[in-house]
Amino acid sequence: MKYYFKLQYWRLRRSLINLGINPYIGIGFYLISFIGFSALIFKKISFSGYVYPAIALFLIYTFGEKDRNLFLKSIFPPVVYRRLRIFENLMAAVPFGIFLFFKGYYLIALLTLILSSFLSLYNTAGRPGFQIPSPFSKYPYEFTVGFRATWLFILAVYALAFISIYYHNLNLGLFSLLCLYLICLNFYSHLDPIFYVWVHAQSAKIFLKNKIRVALLYSFFLSLIISIPLIFFNLAETGMILLTIFIGSLYMVTGVIATYVNFPIEKSVSQSFQLFSGILIPPVLLFVIPNFYSQAISRLKVYLKC
Amino acid sequence: MLTVKNLSKSYENHRILKGVNLSICKGEVHGVVGENGAGKTTLFKCISGLEYYEGEVAYDGGILKNETGYLPTAPHFFSNMTGYEYLQLLCNARSVRVKDITEFNLFGLPLDQYAETYSTGMQKKLAITGLLLQKNEVFILDEPFNGVDISSNMIIKEILMKLKSLDKTIIMSSHDFSSLQDVCDFLHYLKDGLIKISLPRGSFDQIENEMKKEGPAVHIIDSIYTG
Numbered sequence: 001m002k003y004y005f006k007l008q009y010w011r012l013r014r015s016l017i018n019l020g021i022n023p024y025i026g027i028g029f030y031l032i033s034f035i036g037f038s039a040l041i042f043k044k045i046s047f048s049g050y051v052y053p054a055i056a057l058f059l060i061y062t063f064g065e066k067d068r069n070l071f072l073k074s075i076f077p078p079v080v081y082r083r084l085r086i087f088e089n090l091m092a093a094v095p096f097g098i099f100l101f102f103k104g105y106y107l108i109a110l111l112t113l114i115l116s117s118f119l120s121l122y123n124t125a126g127r128p129g130f131q132i133p134s135p136f137s138k139y140p141y142e143f144t145v146g147f148r149a150t151w152l153f154i155l156a157v158y159a160l161a162f163i164s165i166y167y168h169n170l171n172l173g174l175f176s177l178l179c180l181y182l183i184c185l186n187f188y189s190h191l192d193p194i195f196y197v198w199v200h201a202q203s204a205k206i207f208l209k210n211k212i213r214v215a216l217l218y219s220f221f222l223s224l225i226i227s228i229p230l231i232f233f234n235l236a237e238t239g240m241i242l243l244t245i246f247i248g249s250l251y252m253v254t255g256v257i258a259t260y261v262n263f264p265i266e267k268s269v270s271q272s273f274q275l276f277s278g279i280l281i282p283p284v285l286l287f288v289i290p291n292f293y294s295q296a297i298s299r300l301k302v303y304l305k306c
Numbered sequence: 307m308l309t310v311k312n313l314s315k316s317y318e319n320h321r322i323l324k325g326v327n328l329s330i331c332k333g334e335v336h337g338v339v340g341e342n343g344a345g346k347t348t349l350f351k352c353i354s355g356l357e358y359y360e361g362e363v364a365y366d367g368g369i370l371k372n373e374t375g376y377l378p379t380a381p382h383f384f385s386n387m388t389g390y391e392y393l394q395l396l397c398n399a400r401s402v403r404v405k406d407i408t409e410f411n412l413f414g415l416p417l418d419q420y421a422e423t424y425s426t427g428m429q430k431k432l433a434i435t436g437l438l439l440q441k442n443e444v445f446i447l448d449e450p451f452n453g454v455d456i457s458s459n460m461i462i463k464e465i466l467m468k469l470k471s472l473d474k475t476i477i478m479s480s481h482d483f484s485s486l487q488d489v490c491d492f493l494h495y496l497k498d499g500l501i502k503i504s505l506p507r508g509s510f511d512q513i514e515n516e517m518k519k520e521g522p523a524v525h526i527i528d529s530i531y532t533g
Contacts, residue, residue, distance in 0.1 A: 131388060131418060140395040141384050148386035193382045198356050200399040201372035303355065305371055 001076075001084050020269060038099045049105045053112040056096035060089050060116045064123040085120035092116065136218055141196075142211075143218040146187030153183055154222065161226040165233050173230045174244045177223060181248030182279075184219040188255040194264050197303050204300035208257065208293070215252045223248065250285045254278055257289065260296035264303075271295075307331050308353070308370070308444060308475050313361035314499075315348050322348045324499035325361065330492075332367075333473040335466060337486040339513060340496035346479040347379060349496065350446045353477070367443055372400070375437030377447040381429055383421040389432050390417040396436035410439055412465075413458060426453035434462065445469060447478035451485050463489050483514055 016026035041055070042048045063085070073081055093116035100109035132151060136143035147154070157179045164172035200207050227245055231238050258275050262268055267275065271292070278285040310328040314321070322345040330336050338346050352359040355371040367373060383392060393407045404410065411417055413431040415424070421432055430453055437445060450466075451459050459482075466489045469476060480486050486493060487510050495503040495513045503513055 131420060132386070137388075137391050137394065139398060140391040141387055144391055145384050145386040194356055195376070195378060195382060196395075198354070198371065198376075199396060201369075201401065302358075305355070305369060
């Protein structure tokens with residue numbers, strides 16, 4: 001069991017080194033980010049004393065992933081496996097527990113630790129035995145699989161948009177529209193295996209153009225369900241709604257290009273920083289997009305010779 | 307004709323391929339055998355253009371990459387993508403228009419199910435179907451028989467024979483020597499980064515004998531059990 005945890009530490013070190021980050025600085029940065037994030041939740045969110053442990057338990061819940069647990073069960077004796085899972089869950093819960101304790105939520109801190117140990121008894125069931133229909137099957141794969149993975153979130157965003165219309169709260173409506181684009185942007189957060197780029201008989205420019213076209217078309221299609229009623233009930237604010245769609249579309253273009261900016265490896269720290277800066281301050285995207293585009297084209301040319 | 311001249315490949319300081327030479331004519335099936343880690347997959351990736359390499363890969367039929375169907379040892383499938391959508395993706399990638407993909411489901415796969423949930427053999431069959439739908443001229447198949455059932459093994463052999471008769475170029479690897487014997491016109495033994503032996507059909511036994519000589523050190527098992 002000790003070796004297992006050492007191994008996890010080595011894996012973390014290696015992944016930080018691969019990203020070009022000194023492991024000690026990386027872990028230090030992670031700790032500072034955790035404290036900053038926790039402080040932000042307690043400052044900005046109502047009922048943070050309940051939301052915060054819910055976030056912790058949700059993260060710990062992911063340790064129950066089916067395949068990972070099947071592997072662990074196959075290599076460790078049952079008693080060791082159970083001990084390992086409890087210890088692993090507690091290790092993840094303790095930082096949250098300390099923060100809750102520090103904030104004076106003693107009972108909730110204790111409950112978080114206890115519940116996290118109990119969560120070690122639970123493994124996710126794996127995938128359901130049915131296929132979710134996707135309206136995007138003509139041009140796989142990002143929207144096809146992304147829609148299936150996030151359709152509940154998309155429904156939630158639609159619900160938020162309709163609540164905004166009901167309560168005449170345009171800001172909430174615009175926020176839901178942006179959330180929808182951010183969900184779509186997430187479809188492009190994964191790095192393609194080389195095969196899925198190589199297999200295209202297209203030049204790098206055409207390949208990227210097609211990817212951007214599909215992303216813009218499908219994201220616009222999804223946004224219509226929010227934007228049409230929003231415009232209908234806020235006719236005077238059409239300009240603002242269209243501007244939000246434009247910013248969302250810029251996000252999409254950036255997201256698609258960013259996938260290939262350092263292909264076939266993950267984005268560098270500086271590229272990730274540029275991407276996040278652009279998402280936070282949209283005008284920055286006007287500088288980021290051309291820069292990313294030229295880098296992505298040169299990366300893609302290696303695998304797409306025409 | 308597909309010609310590989312003096313192909314070399316290194317990963318960091320480890321030299322995997324040290325100047326491989328091969329010539330494959332249209333309508334020929336070439337097999338590559340070798341131990342695990344001999345460099346078969348690396349060789350195939352280099353020929354396909356999936357990896358950088360030193361040396362030359364020449365093809366007189368157009369842009370090789372755009373006419374090549376590459377079957378990896380373990381094809382990757384995205385989660386939440388059905389078999390049908392995988393085939394659609396491969397057709398879109400090569401701008402091949404197929405009216406009804408399900409008509410070409412030659413292995414009878416459940417195309418409406420997520421490809422990720424298929425068994426190893428089913429995934430391989432799906433990947434092969436995709437390569438056929440793309441109407442490729444060159445087929446680079448890494449372990450096509452791996453994980454498939456006996457009847458599918460026979461179907462794959464039939465497919466290879468059909469492709470051969472259609473003048474397609476095929477290069478493949480397999481650890482199933484008898485399957486290679488059944489379908490290959492030439493067999494190449496890759497060892498220490500070089501093609502050590504290349505033989506035409508009828509004399510494959512020499513390669514089998516050579517490989518048997520270098521069999522695993524079974525005596526180590528005795529040491530494990532006797533402590």
